[in-house]
Every structure is written in structure tokens, then in C-alpha cells.
Amino acid sequence: MMNKNDFEDFTTGLTKELHLRAAISQLQEWRRNGVETMRGGEKYELEKSQRVQNKQPMGSLDRERLASSQRSAKPPPVLETPSGVAALIAPDLAPGLLADTPLPHRTALAEKTNGALTNGHTNGASIKPKYTIPPLSNVTPLNLTKENAPDIHLLTPEECELCRMCRIQPKPYLVLKERILKEAVQGNGALKKKQVKELCRVDGQKAGRIFDFFVNAGWVAKA
Numbered sequence: 001m002m003n004k005n006d007f008e009d010f011t012t013g014l015t016k017e018l019h020l021r022a023a024i025s026q027l028q029e030w031r032r033n034g035v036e037t038m039r040g041g042e043k044y045e046l047e048k049s050q051r052v053q054n055k056q057p058m059g060s061l062d063r064e065r066l067a068s069s070q071r072s073a074k075p076p077p078v079l080e081t082p083s084g085v086a087a088l089i090a091p092d093l094a095p096g097l098l099a100d101t102p103l104p105h106r107t108a109l110a111e112k113t114n115g116a117l118t119n120g121h122t123n124g125a126s127i128k129p130k131y132t133i134p135p136l137s138n139v140t141p142l143n144l145t146k147e148n149a150p151d152i153h154l155l156t157p158e159e160c161e162l163c164r165m166c167r168i169q170p171k172p173y174l175v176l177k178e179r180i181l182k183e184a185v186q187g188n189g190a191l192k193k194k195q196v197k198e199l200c201r202v203d204g205q206k207a208g209r210i211f212d213f214f215v216n217a218g219w220v221a222k223a
Helices: 004-032 038-055 060-072 084-089 095-099 106-111 157-166 170-186 193-200 204-217
Strands: none
Touching (some): 004 038, 004 170, 157 204, 170 193, 193 204
């Protein structure tokens, strides 16, 4: 059985691989569309998201509001947020230097893993608000202590809360976590809630809480 440090190194490695696969996929898409710099990549992602929004059907009231806002409001500033590629290839570069950085070849990107955090953000990013796990209906939270859960020291405080709310002992949870992360890596980091339910073999409520927790932690993405 792995000790705490070995397990943390193992799960961190799986998570880094997950984010690396996603960044490689994004880089390949940029290459196919002729993008050659980081600035061009960020512009491509922005235009891509705008195209998706424009495809959504609007009612007459929505169209009137949109037309009114376009006539009266100034265009919003473009926010330069780091993409998955930027987070992996240059987390230590200033934004100005990163903007016109030529995109690396796939081999160079695959070798770069230092600096990518397990939640997918680069150093200096703002901390997300604490995620609160909703209680399960007709389920009494489990009281976890060192006496009745000897492996509790292997969990983070947030994971302890997840186990407490879902009434799962730490050791079975760690097995489920490893299983979910391995499956996510095979699917380029994305999973469906149904897949988590099948992997965990628990009822829908608990599977949903586990899935939402992993998504919020940045360990998996919604498929």
C-alpha cells in the first residue's frame, strides 16, 4: 500500500497527464487552423466561443435586447486568459512575453509539465471560492475520526468532507479516486456523470456528489 506522499505524487502525475493531453489536443487544433502564436491562439479561442454563442437560437425579446445593447453600450474589453496550452508551456513568463510566443512543437510541449497545478491554473491565479458539498437526502453524514478511519490522513480536508457527506470510508474512496482519474486520462480528461456512477458502483446521489467534486477540483472535465 502506498504512503501519503507516494499517493499524492501518483495522483498529481495523473492529473498533470490529464491536463497535458488536453493542451496537446488544443495545440493540434490550433495547428490545423493555421495558428502560429500564443496571441493568435487566444484570439482563435475567443472567436470560437463567440461563434458558439451566436449559434444559440434567440427569441424576439432577446434579439431586441441585443440590438439595444449594441447601439448603446461600448464593446467589452477582451480578457486575455491563459489557455490550456499557455498554462503548460510558459507559466513563468509575463503576459506580454507570452502573447507573441511561437507555438512549440508537440515534443516540446510534451516535455513541459513543471508549473502546471492540479487544478489547471498557473501560478498567481486567483483562488476559487470554497466548494460546499450539498447534503444527500435521507443520508446522515458519517463521523470520521482517526479511530474509525485510520486512513483519514491520506485525504485533504475537502476530501474528508466529501467522504463524510457520502458516508464513504477513506480507503474505498482512494480506490474510487484512482479509478476515476485513470478513466479520465483515457478520455482526454473528460467524463460523464453516468461513467462515474458505473465506476464507483454507488447510487446516483453519491455519484453526482463525487462527480461534481472532481469537476470543481479541476481533476476531470464534463464530457
